[in-house]
Amino acid sequence: KAGVTQTPRYLIKTRGQQVTLSCSPISGHRSVSWYQQTPGQGLQFLFEYFSETQRNKGNFPGRFSGRQFSNSRSEMNVSTLELGDSALYLCASSLATSGGLDTQYFGPGTRLTVL
Amino acid sequence: ILNVEQSPQSLHVQEGDSTNFTCSFPSSNFYALHWYRWETAKSPEALFVMTLNGDEKKKGRISATLNTKEGYSYLYIKGSQPEDSATYLCASANRNQGGKLIFGQGTELSVKP
Numbered sequence: 001k002a003g004v005t006q007t008p009r010y011l012i013k014t015r016g017q018q019v020t021l022s023c024s025p026i027s028g029h030r031s032v033s034w035y036q037q038t039p040g041q042g043l044q045f046l047f048e049y050f051s052e053t054q055r056n057k058g059n060f061p062g063r064f065s066g067r068q069f070s071n072s073r074s075e076m077n078v079s080t081l082e083l084g085d086s087a088l089y090l091c092a093s094s095l096a097t098s099g100g101l102d103t104q105y106f107g108p109g110t111r112l113t114v115l
Numbered sequence: 116i117l118n119v120e121q122s123p124q125s126l127h128v129q130e131g132d133s134t135n136f137t138c139s140f141p142s143s144n145f146y147a148l149h150w151y152r153w154e155t156a157k158s159p160e161a162l163f164v165m166t167l168n169g170d171e172k173k174k175g176r177i178s179a180t181l182n183t184k185e186g187y188s189y190l191y192i193k194g195s196q197p198e199d200s201a202t203y204l205c206a207s208a209n210r211n212q213g214g215k216l217i218f219g220q221g222t223e224l225s226v227k228p
Binding site: 003004031033035040041042043044045048050055056058090092094096099100101102103104105106107108109 | 146147149151157158159160161164166204206208209210212213214215216217218219220221
């Protein structure tokens with residue numbers, strides 16, 4: 001079974017631009033979660049999508065948004081980029097059969113650099 | 116405890132040493148506690164999912180215990196090997212919050228041969 005894939009792997013943008021990141025979950029997985037990792041901050045939960053609906057949201061500004069398609073693929077968008085948005089963005093998929101009990105399987109991440 | 120906290124932040128041990136880390140999490144509305152291992156240049160990989168007070172899980176030389184009443188979990192590595200070098204993350208899940216995981220900052224383990 002193919003693992004979680006994320007594209008692109010690396011991205012360089014300038015302040016004020018917007019960016020879209022893509023995540024393809026493991027086949028059969030219905031939940032996709034997004035996390036931001038910055039040095040010293042650990043993995044910060046952005047949001048979770050299940051059956052094309054946002055089920056949970058973290059404490060991030062409205063510039064961060066996402067969506068999920070009918071095939072469970074998910075995209076995350078960040079508008080009006082700021083220097084502080086430079087981070088590794090990870091997505092994780094799960095079967096979503098038992099909420100917080102589900103093991104999450106992580107992709108390799110997208111490294112975003114904002115100049 | 117309002118957040119998930121891990122200690123120590125980093126650990127340097129010699130090959131063969133046994134070691135342990137601590138994860139503290141909010142005990143109210145607790146649902147599950149996850150442990151992940153994150154090796155450099157790889158993706159985080161699940162180790163354990165634990166739910167019951169007193170739960171103990173084992174995978175090879177790695178084991179974990181859970182105390183949901185006081186809100187902590189220990190991860191033990193027996194006879195550390197250089198390939199155990201990684202960041203170990205714990206994450207808690209609360210009831211009625213779907214798949215939302217709140218992660219600690221991790222413990223970075225370095226095992227010298």
